Amino acid sequence: MADIKSELEDSAESAQDAVSDSVDSARRRFQRLGDDVQDRYKKVSDDVQDRYKKVSEDVQDRYKKVSDDVRRGAERASSEIRRGAERAKETYGEVAETAQKSYTRVRSEAGNLSREVSLYVRDNPGKSVLIAAGVGFLLGLIARRGGNDDE
Amino acid sequence: MEIVERESIVEELIDEIVPEGLDWERLVVSYPIPALLLAAVGGFLLGSRHGSEIISAVSGYAAAEVSRNVSQIIGQEIG
Numbered sequence: 034m035a036d037i038k039s040e041l042e043d044s045a046e047s048a049q050d051a052v053s054d055s056v057d058s059a060r061r062r063f064q065r066l067g068d069d070v071q072d073r074y075k076k077v078s079d080d081v082q083d084r085y086k087k088v089s090e091d092v093q094d095r096y097k098k099v100s101d102d103v104r105r106g107a108e109r110a111s112s113e114i115r116r117g118a119e120r121a122k123e124t125y126g127e128v129a130e131t132a133q134k135s136y137t138r139v140r141s142e143a144g145n146l147s148r149e150v151s152l153y154v155r156d157n158p159g160k161s162v163l164i165a166a167g168v169g170f171l172l173g174l175i176a177r178r179g180g181n182d183d184e
Numbered sequence: 185m186e187i188v189e190r191e192s193i194v195e196e197l198i199d200e201i202v203p204e205g206l207d208w209e210r211l212v213v214s215y216p217i218p219a220l221l222l223a224a225v226g227g228f229l230l231g232s233r234h235g236s237e238i239i240s241a242v243s244g245y246a247a248a249e250v251s252r253n254v255s256q257i258i259g260q261e262i263g
Contacts, residue, residue: 166227173231
């Protein structure tokens with residue numbers, strides 16, 4: 034009876050040891066699996082983070098490049114517009130000045146002519162009236178003949 | 185002297201044409217450019233309406249004067 038008891042106790046101990054070993058083994062495996070999953074997750078996460086960072090830097094570089102290009106183009110266009118406006122202003126000023134000078138000269142010449150004609154008419158009233166009427170008469174004659182030729 | 189005579193002939197002619205009592209010389213001296221324009225317009229209307237009649241009359245008068253003068257000169261030569 035004592036033998037059976039001791040045999041049972043030995044069996045129970047060995048079974049306990051076996052279960053304990055199995056549990057330890059399973060725990061170690063789970064531990065390894067967990068570490069493995071954690072490592073892989075970390076690796077994937079780092080990889081995604083690196084890629085995101087690279088893409089972000091690339092986009093930022095391109096944006097900066099495009100922005101610089103646009104800024105340079107805008108500055109060049111602004112400079113050209115400013116230069117064109119200054120040139121147009123100078124040309125306008127020159128044309129306006131020339132027109133003003135021509136107008137003043139023509140006005141002065143017309144004034145002188147009118148003054149001279151007035152003086153001549155005051156000195157020779159009858160002759161001037163007769164000349165004007167004669168010129169008008171000839172013009173009327175020519176106009177009438179032209180009208181008759183057309184008919 | 186000749187110029188003064190011609191001027192007086194012109195003035196007499198104008199005095200005959202314009203209505204009596206109208207001081208045309210004063211008007212022309214006061215308003216020279218409008219007076220010239222008015223004279224030119226009057227001449228134009230006269231030329232366009234009765235131009236050929238006036239030309240014919242002047243030509244006839246000139247021809248008659250020339251003929252009269254020639255006859256007078258020939259008469260003097262003969263006489």
